[in-house]
Amino acid sequence: MKRLLMMLAMGFGTCIIANGQNNKLSQRPNIILFLVDDMGWMDTSQPFGDSAMELNRKYHTPNMERMAKDGLLFKQAYVNSVCTPTRTTLISGMSSVRTHITNWTSITPNQATDYKDDELSAPAWNISGLSTGNDLNTYHCEKPLPQLLKDAGYFTIHVGKAHWGSLGTKGSDPMNLGFVVNIAGSSLGHPQSYYGQQNFGNMPGKATFNAVPDLQAFYGKDTFLTEALTQKAISAIDFPIKEKKPFFLYLGHYAVHVPLQPDKRYVSKYVAAGLDSTEAAYASLLEGMDKSLGDIMDYLKKKEIEKNTIIIFMSDNGGLSNTGRGGIRNTHNLPLRAGKGSPYEGGVRIPMLVKWPSVIKPGSKTNSYVSAEDFFPTVLKMAGIKFTGTVDGKSYLPVLKNPSIVKNDRPLLFHYPNRWTTKEDEGYAWSSGMRFGKWKLIYLMKQKNLNCTILIMI
């Protein structure tokens, strides 16, 4: 079995060399990655399918609708099914199959996060994440994307959730990955608390490693974490704007990851609409995130830099649905199947929007599929940076310029030889997936599934 997993890993890891070219822009664009945590493809009032469906009516995300009107909507954007593999792929350009960071990383270094299993154990993976150092059990990445951007003169800012490596590794500190400024980013994958009144977890004697750093000015205040991060992000981009330096802002919201704590600015209307308390909290986390997006867009407009500022809106995996949500399991991403942790569409397909007024035709949509690996080469092209290292993705800059280009003729991989939680149905453990054109192949590794291989038409 282990041999089979290894073969699969090797087969997936084909090497693609991407050579960036200088773009022709006289002024390099600012680039914002607006990354939401655990947000599903249906977690928005902006439909990503052909038409609005039931779940689209559950949520209110007016600023995503506004962004879709102004930019390009990707109907088929993919990432990994859990967070760290997507996040390390975004800044390395390499598939988790190559980096061997296949599961989420623990805050504690050298500690695998795989749930105990009687039958299978995970093949060796880099359980401490990605690092620019030589830390044990990490994938060494000499020049992550922020470093390349910084080297090219970009002012690089990290705000929010990092989760690239375990504590004690170089990768745990965004400043070691090329960020000039880091606010609130560390090894933690979710916040201890979303509430300023609880100091985001920083309570003497009660703080865990999940207490969010760097937000002391909001301690004791009625400020929700999403709002605090937004204010810090806006404040941080002021310097490069004033200095007329291009900037890269990586705004990684902790929302909408558990703990599903209600954002009281928005929760009442969802309760009034009949949602249970968990789902109302979830919806309020989404709307708080959406308000952040609106604030960022407004600020760019106010500063008169919106035309040459690119915003890329993404999530890091599909919506949570196997545990911890209200209502019935595996319904939270419908019509997509399953959710976070699964290679089925609910686990890997994400809402994605790109806004770039000087390049993208407003209100465009595309069926071109893209993956987490594509972010790295695309951003390098946007910034006009040449790069000759290994890249597993492909720039989607041509799609931004012409959304009718649809060349879905390469394999997209979802390799998860790991186990996440108690529940194992729907591919939530020991699975791999590959999308190719209209087809998707799912491989379930457990013997009881008889090495089950399922072919699905998308």
Added chain:
Amino acid sequence: MKRLLMMLAMGFGTCIIANGQNNKLSQRPNIILFLVDDMGWMDTSQPFGDSAMELNRKYHTPNMERMAKDGLLFKQAYVNSVCTPTRTTLISGMSSVRTHITNWTSITPNQATDYKDDELSAPAWNISGLSTGNDLNTYHCEKPLPQLLKDAGYFTIHVGKAHWGSLGTKGSDPMNLGFVVNIAGSSLGHPQSYYGQQNFGNMPGKATFNAVPDLQAFYGKDTFLTEALTQKAISAIDFPIKEKKPFFLYLGHYAVHVPLQPDKRYVSKYVAAGLDSTEAAYASLLEGMDKSLGDIMDYLKKKEIEKNTIIIFMSDNGGLSNTGRGGIRNTHNLPLRAGKGSPYEGGVRIPMLVKWPSVIKPGSKTNSYVSAEDFFPTVLKMAGIKFTGTVDGKSYLPVLKNPSIVKNDRPLLFHYPNRWTTKEDEGYAWSSGMRFGKWKLIYLMKQKNLNCTILIMI
């Protein structure tokens, strides 16, 4: 009594308007404030008196000796007798008499730190520190020094101890005071732990508000806090160096404040020399700090920017001597009297060095006296920034150019209408002091001292 204190306060708060002028330097210098915590005038092998004395032989600070050889030594540099008043003065240019930040600020907002006293209570002071916002019980400073420098195009970096305001206030976050980058600065006045192995205090369930933020890459490592901050500072100045932008680095070491934890790189030789464990730890904290100074100087040289980089070495108050040290109380700053918290020389006179190869004659010394208030107008002059607000200090740029200038003809104030600890002798509580020329006036406020006024010749 209270009326008397108020009159004293008003009298001290005379308004001096300083108008900066653009300096003639074609290239603006980089400016580094190397600020040590609680370091006394005698805590170094570099004599600041006329000759080496007993305590100078106790410590090893070769890099301070090296800096003195390369720069200018101030024999009579003064600050406040406790930390926050000095620190808020440094970045506001105003006396603590004016800002009414007369004592150290608690991490908890709106909580006075005065030790309980049966006879006196402190006049109203800004117990939550300095802020750019309108936080309760803070002194509002619209444009602190880092903000003025940033506005003028300086890349402003804060590393280490901040301690300008209590948690929940704007002033608790150095980024709100004009720093583009903040590493490890918050409301805390001393670290929970100096040890990387103890995550600088960030241990789940054990962390207090004194756990040092932002150093996650060193967690679990054998890295002393002073070393971690130095590495972060060096890494942070790389960006402005590469971008050829002038920078302001405020490196506020937590050393040599309590807890007096031994720095194991240096402690053995002090134990071997017969120092008790507390004093050996203290000496090792000093030498670790000195190593940091050497590393910074080496790095400037390596990057070929030392000529146009100014380093200002200071401490924030006199050396601790009334409690918590080994040996006999009130001997740790001899021949200076008393220590931290007292208006006597041991509490307010600090070791100060300035290095600026393109301006200062190597190996100079001056008897010109300077105060914490002078830092602000001096740095503005160095950076060529005009400023028309209120400043209580005076630029010592002329002294840097000509150290033989000695015009000690203005009053220097040490106003501490507060109580610090159990011990009240030697001016450790309820005192004011004024130096003027050769004379120093000490006023002890307690009735049992019969409103004692003491005049001393320096």
